[in-house]
Amino acid sequence: MQIRDLPYPDPGDPDVRSGPRFLLWLGRNQLRGQLKSLSWGLLHQCSLAGLPPAVGFAVQAVVDRSGSRLAWAGGLIAVLGVLIALGDTMLHRTAITNWITAAARVQQLLARKTAELGSALTRRVAAGEVVAVSTGDVEKIGWFVEALSRFAAAAAALVLICAGLILYLPSLGILVTLAMPLLALAVLPLLPRATRRADLQREKAGKATELASDTVAGLRVLRGIGGEELFLGRYRRASQEVRKAAVRSARMWSLISAIQVLLPGVLLISLVVYGATLARDGRIEVGQLVTVYSAATLLLFPLRHFEEIAMAYSFSRPSAKRAVRVLSLHRTDRPSTVDAAPTGDLYDPVTGLMAPAGLFTAVVCGDPDEAGRLAERLGGHAHEDKDATGNQNGDENEDRNASKDSTREADHNGPENSGRASTDGVTTERKTPSVLLGGVPLDELPLDSARTAVLVQDKDPVLLSGTLRELLDVPASRRVSAEDALSAAQCGDVLDSLAQASVATDGDPMATRITERGRSLSGGQRQRLALARSLVTDPEVLVLDEPTSAVDSHTEARVAAGIKGLRQGRTTVAFASSPLLLDLADRVVLVHDGTVVAVGAHRELLRTDLRYRAVVARETDDETAVTAAQGTLRTIEEIEERA
Secondary structure (H helix, E strand, O other): OOHHHOOOOOOOOOOOOOHHHHHHHHHHHOHHHHHHHHHHHHHHHHHHHHHHHHHHHHHHHHHOOOHHHHHHHHHHHHHHHHHHHHHHHHHHHHHHHHHHHHHHHHHHHHHHHHHHHOOHHHHHOOHHHHHHHHHHHHHHHHHHHHHHHHHHHHHHHHHHHHHHHHHHOHHHHHHHHHHHHHHHHOOHHHHHHHHHHHHHHHHHHHHHHHHHHHHHHOHHHHHHHOOHHHHHHHHHHHHHHHHHHHHHHHHHHHHHHHHHHHHHHHHHHHHHHHHHHHHHOOOOOHHHHHHHHHHHHHHHHHHHHHHHHHHHHHHHHHHHHHHHHHHOOOOOOOOOOOOOOOOOOEEEOOOOEEEOOOOEEEEEEOOHHHHHHHHHHHOOOOOOOOOOOOOOOOOOOOOOOOOOOOOOOOOOOOOEEEEEEEEOOEEEEEEEEOOEEOOEEHHHOOHHHHHHHEEEEOOOOOOOOEEHHHHOOOOOOOOOOHHHHHHHOOOHHHHHHHHHHOHHHOOOHHHOEEOHHHOOOOHHHHHHHHHHHHHHHOOOEEEEEOOOOOOOHHHHHHHHHHHHHHOOOOEEEEEOOOHHHHOOOOEEEEEEOOEEEEEEOHHHHHHHOHHHHHHHOOOOHHHHHHHHHHHHHHHHHHHHHHO
16 A cells, blocks of 8 residues: 555554454555565665675676776666665665554544443543554554564565575585574564663653653642642653663663674774785685675675564564554444434433433532533443453553442343453453433443433543534534534634634634643533534533532533533433533433432422432531521421421
C-alpha cells in the first residue's frame, strides 16, 4: 500500500497473543512492501559490494600502467555509483513507506478498539497508557517494521561479500569472515540492560509529564488554596529523577557506541598489518590488499543494520506488549438478537428504577459515584471486572481502574446479561440483569442501535477541539436544530464570548474554534455546550448526570426549563440533587444503597421522606436527627388527637 491510499479499508484482525506475535503479524501484512524494500536494499548493498573489486581493479591497472583496464574500471565505478544512488533512494522511500503504513495500521486498530469499548476502555486501561500506545509506541513499532527489510538486505549482502572474499583471497577473506559474527553480536548482551534503563527513563518522564499536566489543569484551584509551591516541589523532585535516569541510560548507550567503534577499528588495523605483511612477502598483490580492505570497510555499513534491528526490536517489543494489552480487550455484549431499537419505558431490574416513556424523570442518589455508575448502566455501559484475553505468553493483562460492582438480586424478573470476570487468568461467567428499553434488554440490541436509542452524558463531558459548528455536527435525528439546542441549554453568553473572540470569522460564533477540551471556556460554559450537543442528537432516551452542577442557580432554573421544554414527549432521565431541577421533573426517584426506595413529586417527597430531604436540603446528621424527632412527635400528636 502507498501512503496516498491510507487509511486502510480494513486494518485486519491482529494476533494479540503476545507482543512478538503481533510484530510478526504486522510484518506479514506488510509483506509486499517488505519485499520491495528488500529488493532495493539488495541492489544498494550489492552495488556497494562491487566497489572494492572495481577500485582494486583500477589500482592494479595503475600499477601495471594499463590505460584500457583503468578506463574499464572507471566506467564500472560510474555505473556502480548510479546504482548505489538509485538503490539508496528507493530503499529509503520504500522503508519509510513501510514505517508510515505500519504505524497507520496500528493507529487504526487502536482507534477501532477505542470506538468499540467506549467508556469501558478507560476503566480497564489508564487513559495515559492509551495515549502513550497511540503515539510513542506506534512510532517504535513502525521503526521495527521499517528496519526489518533493511536488515534482511544487509544480512544477504554480508553473506555474499564474505563468500566472495573467501573465493577471491582466502588468506584475508577467512579473517574477515570470522570477525563478522563477533562484530555483529558484540553489543547484543548489553542491549537488554540499555533497554530497561531507557524504559525506566520513559516511565519517569511520563510520570513527570502527567504531574505537570495535572498541575496546569488544576492551577486555578492550586492558586486558591496556595498549593503552587507544594506541586512545584513535587515536579522538581520528579524532574530530577528523570535526569538521573537519563544519565544512567546515556552511560549504557555510550558504552555500546564505544564498542561499535572499537571492534571494527581493531579489525581494520589487524587486516592492514596482516595484509601488508603478505604483500611485502609477495604472497598477494597490492590491488588485492586494497580490494579486501575496501570490502572490509564497506562491511561495516551492513553491520550497522544488525545493531539497528537489535535496538529496534528491544524498543518495539515492550511497545507491542502495551499495544496488545489494549487490542486484546473485548466487550462482553451478547450477540444482537434485535434488529431495530425499541421504544418504551426504561427499566433497570438491578435497582428497580423505572423511567416512563415520554416523561422527565429525576433521580436522586446520596452517593455521586453510585449515580455515575447507575447512569452508565442505563446507557448499557456495564462495568466490567478483569477481562481474560487469552494471552499465551504470560504477559501482564492488567485492567487498571476496573470497577468492582457487586451483583444484586433483582426484585423483578428480567433477562440476564452474561458478564465475564477473570481471576489469575481464569475466566468465569457472571450474570447481571440488563437494563430494559420497551421490555428489550439493551445488550441484545446492535451496538449502534443501543447508542442511538440511549445517550448518556456524564458529569465531566469532553469537548473536542474544532469549531462550534463541528462540535454540534453529530449523528442526530435532525428534529432538533443547533439553534434550539443552544437556546435550551442557555448558551447565549457563550455565543457572545465566542463571537467576540472570532475576529477572523467576522463575528460568527459557529465558526469560532474551541480549544482542546474547551480550556478557553469556563466550567459552566463547557457544561452547557456539552448539554447542547446532547440535545441536538435527540435520542429516544437521554440520560444526564448532573447537567447543571457548574452553573449558578438563576441559569440552572432556565436550563432545567429548557431541557423539559425541548424534550417534551421524549424520555429524559436526569441525575441531580438541585431543588430547582427536581421541582420541574414529572417524577422523582430516590435511590438509596443501590435500590429505589421512594417515588413521587419533589414537594411530596420533601414532606414525607426524611432521606430524600437530607440529600436535597443537604442536612447534616444532627439536623436530620432533629427533623426525624420532630416528625415522630407530630405523628404521636396526630394519633393522640384521633384517640
